[in-house]
Amino acid sequence: MAxxxxxxILVVDDYQTMIRIIRNLLKQLGxxxxxxxxxxTAALSRLKERSYGLVISDWNMEPMTxxxxxxxxxxxxxLKATPFIMVxxxxxxxxxxxxxxxGVSNYIVKPFNAMTLKNKIEAVCAA
Amino acid sequence: xxxxxxxxxxxxTGPPLQLTASDLRRSAKPSASAVPGQHExxxxxxxxxHVAAYVAQLKxxxxxxxxxELCSDRLPGLCHELAAVDCDTKAATDRIMAAAETMLSAxxxxxxxxxxxxxxxxxxxxxxxxxxxxxxxxxxxxxxxAEIERRLQRFAASTGVADATAHFDREAIMxxxxxxxxxxxxxxxxDQAIGQSAVDELFD
Numbered sequence: 001m002a003x004x005x006x007x008x009i010l011v012v013d014d015y016q017t018m019i020r021i022i023r024n025l026l027k028q029l030g031x032x033x034x035x036x037x038x039x040x041t042a043a044l045s046r047l048k049e050r051s052y053g054l055v056i057s058d059w060n061m062e063p064m065t066x067x068x069x070x071x072x073x074x075x076x077x078x079l080k081a082t083p084f085i086m087v088x089x090x091x092x093x094x095x096x097x098x099x100x101x102x103g104v105s106n107y108i109v110k111p112f113n114a115m116t117l118k119n120k121i122e123a124v125c126a127a
Numbered sequence: 128x129x130x131x132x133x134x135x136x137x138x139x140t141g142p143p144l145q146l147t148a149s150d151l152r153r154s155a156k157p158s159a160s161a162v163p164g165q166h167e168x169x170x171x172x173x174x175x176x177h178v179a180a181y182v183a184q185l186k187x188x189x190x191x192x193x194x195x196e197l198c199s200d201r202l203p204g205l206c207h208e209l210a211a212v213d214c215d216t217k218a219a220t221d222r223i224m225a226a227a228e229t230m231l232s233a234x235x236x237x238x239x240x241x242x243x244x245x246x247x248x249x250x251x252x253x254x255x256x257x258x259x260x261x262x263x264x265x266x267x268x269x270x271x272x273a274e275i276e277r278r279l280q281r282f283a284a285s286t287g288v289a290d291a292t293a294h295f296d297r298e299a300i301m302x303x304x305x306x307x308x309x310x311x312x313x314x315x316x317x318d319q320a321i322g323q324s325a326v327d328e329l330f331d
Contacts, residue, residue, distance in 0.1 A: 017220055024228060060311050067309055089314035091321050096329050098310055106330060109323050110314070116323060 003125055005030040007053025012036070012043040012069065013087075014061040018110075022056060022087070025114045029121070040064025044072060047079055054125060059088035059095070067099065074103040083124040087112065188285045192278050201271055208268040212261045219257035226250040 009031055013019050019036045026034050035050070037043035039061040047055075055073070057066040066086055073079040083105045088095070091109045099107055105124040108116055230247040233240055306312055314320070 017217070017224070020224055024224075024231065028231065060313055065309050065311060090310065091313060091315050091326070092310075092319060093321055093325075093329070095310050095313075096321070096326050100329065107326050109320070109326055112323065 003122055004053070006033065007031070007125070008033040008035065008050065009054045009056060010035050010037060010043060010046055010052045012038075012040065012055065012057035012061070012066060014038050014058065018058065022117070025117050028114065029118055040066060040069030040072070043069050047073070047082075052082060054121065055082055055084045056087055057084065059086055059090045059099075067102065070099065070102050070104055085120055085124060185286060188282055192282045197275065197278075201275060205268050205271045208264045208271075212264050212268075215257045215261050215264075219254045222254040223251050226254070
């Protein structure tokens with residue numbers, strides 16, 4: 001199944017540098033429609049304004065973490081089906097299991113490379 | 128006994144207590160009413176002497192900790208070094224990313240493409256020089272931390288005071304609770320962290 005490069009993607013991270021890195025990698029993969037938010041609360045506002053085909057989020061942010069954002073989205077009928085990739089430095093097994101239980105679509109551990117991001121997006125968006 | 132009582136009262140309100148041999152001799156002089164308590168008095172005077180010696184030692188240890196110097200110089204200096212590393216790292220990252228973005232967006236069919244890529248690579252190499260300065264700043268910060276650690280270790284060992292079981296910093300408690308509830312604890316050390324392949328196995 002071919003990847004739809006036209007899907008709007010929301011990148012959520014409190015570090016502008018990380019947003020810039022993910023933006024560049026997405027651009028190289030062919031995704032041009034990329035928005036950003038600096039934490040879970042800002043992301044929820046964005047998600048109310050617009051429909052996204054994929055959310056790529058960090059875990060450790062304030063005030064609302066990526067984990068809380070994920071749980072909010074999965075509890076919301078309008079957002080529960082939106083693919084969600086967690087990209088985080090939280091690399092303990094209990095975090096991965098908790099995110100999986102909460103309904104995360106896939107999980108990337110920082111630092112990561114372009115190939116990993118590409119593979120996860122393909123796996124999530126083709127599912 | 129009345130004399131020791133006066134000495135103890137003076138200790139609470141007056142100058143530091145210093146029991147001398149003559150104090151003890153005078154305290155030990157028998158009187159009509161105090162003769163039966165002479166041994167007790169000597170014991171009390173000895174104990175007060177021990178307390179005074181401990182207080183003096185404690186004061187010396189606190190002075191060796193040099194808390195005023197820690198607060199006015201050492202810790203602010205440490206914060207300054209770490210802030211400078213943060214700032215230098217951010218500036219270098221911006222420079223490197225800008226160069227990479229310029230190269231990635233360059234027209235590959237243009238005649239100047241090779242030269243622009245070469246210029247971009249040189250820019251990245253130059254920006255990496257931040258590591259030298261950052262390394263020196265971090266080395267200075269590590270030395271300061273090691274010095275603080277040495278002083279605290281010496282203080283803890285010489286006073287023998289046990290740590291309180293709970294800390295009373297409200298902000299620290301809130302941070303700890305938030306971390307536990309929301310599983311926020313990263314980045315992990317190398318031995319705690321699992322790699323991408325281990326994560327992938329949990330999704331298979």
